[in-house]
Amino acid sequence: QSVLTQPPSVSAAPGQMVTISCSGDTSNVASNDVAWYQQFPGTAPKLLIYEDNKRPSGIPDRFSASKSGTSATLDITGLQTGDEADYYCGTWDSRLSAVVFGGGTKVTVL
């Protein structure tokens, strides 16, 4: 059981948008920076978003994120077949003194 809650899967047609939610509580999402990761099968995860909504160099602006209270969201616009992957949110939990992750969301392009 993950500390952060994500939907197991989301899907949309090419060109459409998907939104992935990440729900936590006051000790993690609400009070610490949230990061998002993209992982393709058989490869290491890659940082997609850091500090709630910042993109590392090289990440397309089709990927955007926001946070409100105890929930964070990742939006992928202009969905492409190459976006099919697992996506994870993660943040520091001040009560646990540990990094916590969501269970991951599989994005499928229909």
Place this chain on the structure above:
Amino acid sequence: QVQLQQWGTGLLKPSETLSLTCGVSGGSVRGSYWSWIRQPPGKGLEWIGEINHGGGTNYNPSLKSRLTISLDTSKSQFSLTLTSMTAADTAMYYCARGRNASTWGQGTLVTVSS
């Protein structure tokens, strides 16, 4: 840019000790946190722990009694030791830079089997 290269034993028997090391190149180990994260087959990410450039550590409470993370600044590398391994510890183990894991190692598949 910083790159991470990890190495260590991939096949262990129950009760044995896991030792993994992650080498840092293209940057200094100073000024950052250095993390270990694992992923059981077909499952999600689990944070193992971290060490900062001063040697301070934070560990996953569920692993704390078996876990040691150390840092060798002279060699630009950091290490993980996990004792009393069981089948439940079978996973891909990753090293990463920073609390937000901005850079990842290539991963080491660790299998615990008799």
